[in-house]
Amino acid sequence: MPKIGVGDPSPNIPRSRLKEPSSRRGILGINIPHRKLEGISMMSSSISSTTLQSWRERSPSSYTLKIQNFSQFLKSTPTSDDKYQSGLFSSGGYKWRMIVYPKGNDKDSGNGFISMYLEIDRTSLMSTPPSEVFADLRFLVYNKKENKYFTIQDVESKPFNTLRTIWGLPQVLQLDTLKDPENGYIFEGDQCEFGVDVIVAPPPTKWEQIFFNERPSNAKFSWTVKNFFEVKEDPLSSNIFSMGGRNWVLKLYIKGETRRDGKWLSTFLFLAGSETMKEDEKIYTRAHLRVLDPFGNNDITKELLCWHNNSKSGWGRPHFMSIAELREAYLDKEGTLSVEIELEVVSTTNFYPII
Structure with missing residues (x-):
């Protein structure tokens, strides 16, 4: 007979202990609103229109930059366009560099903030298909007092290609907030730690x-x-x-x-x-x-x-x-x-x- 067919949760801490970064639109396309998120503890996840902020215990999964003397680090960057570029590291089959502007990238509305970016190595991009790579980026700053990482990420994956090799956030954390030892980002004298998670989206294999x-x-x-x-x-x-x-x-x-x-x-x-x-x-x-x-x-x-x-x-x-x-x-x-x-x-x- 035929078939018939018709037709990371964490405990709260007072807001006064940690300053929440305010921000604005940068030239690299990052749009973070000025307004603080009232009523949400810094120890819980906070969502803006384009970023997600949270805290976690796990260390960065892709790369870590440990600074032994942050004051000297600040003084060193004017000789390199106000930024520090990390060594190459591998993630998801590609080579990357983490870029940190300790005084902020003023060309991307980041003045007064820590600005952090990720750059894909051009030779890696050209030698490994496909020619465009989508990746989720998560930037981290360690807080010794809480023994956790302040984490901020863009809610959208970013396309890396030969025309656009750098993506990131111009306003990760206010510099004054980081420099104040009472907040826990500067610890054991003058140390601090930055990191990044790079989650590369694999190209489609079946369709x-x-x-x-x-x-x-x-x-x-x-x-x-x-x-x-x-x-x-x-x-x-x-x-x-x-x-x-x-x-x-x-x-x-x-x-x-x-x-x-x-x-x-x-x-x-x-x-x-x-x-x-x-x-x-x-x-x-x-x-x-x-x-x-x-x-x-x-x-x-x-x-x-x-x-x-x-x-x-x-x-x-x-x-x-x-x-x-x-x-x-x-x-x-x-x-x-x-x-x-x-x-x-x-x-x-x-x-x-x-x-």
Whole structure:
């Protein structure tokens, strides 16, 4: 019988102990609102429109920069465009550098803040496909007093490519907040610690592509059944025909698909037995089924909309037309029934990689 188808949580600490960084839009596309998040402890996660701030115990997963004398570190950067570039490190199959502006990147609205960025190594980018790499970035500053890392990240993955090799945050933490030993970022004399997590999104390895072929070739099939009411076979199957790159069979259930009362002609479209479908493949068809009027232009037409999800399922119209109406007006003088199907749309799906 055919299948019928129609058509890091942490304890709170007082706000006064740690200053929450305010910020504004930078030229590197980072948009952090000025307004502080009232009523949310610095020890819990805080979300702005583009960044997520939180605290955690786990150390940076990709790279750590430990500064033994932060005061001297501040004095050293004017000789290198106010920034410090780390050594190369690997993450996700690519080479990276962490960039720290201890006085802030004033070209990116970061003056008075710690600015932190990540740069992908161009040679690594060019030698390892694909040519564009998406990565989630999480910047960290260690707080000795809490024995946790202040963490800030952009909520969106960033695309690294040959035209844009650097992404980051111009306003990670206020410099005055970091420099005040009472806040815990400067510890054991003049030490501090920065870090980064780089989570590289792997390129897609499996996908599917679906095409909808409108007005396919060989879009019409006609079938005549002589002496229709003398046919013993039920259902009655047409010859195999090709439409839209697939082989099909029409089936007529003379006593009706439900076989209950024999008052209806049922029409169904099946994939031919030679057709196989890939696992989880679906084929969409939109077609018109017709019983032709042998004496005029009063054809009976019904639309068929369906997704074939396996090669053994038929889709069609269980009550296409009544047997009484068919007998009265849709057989010619020799008792011949003429049926037609016209395919308007058929889909094909390609799965990658091709196995």
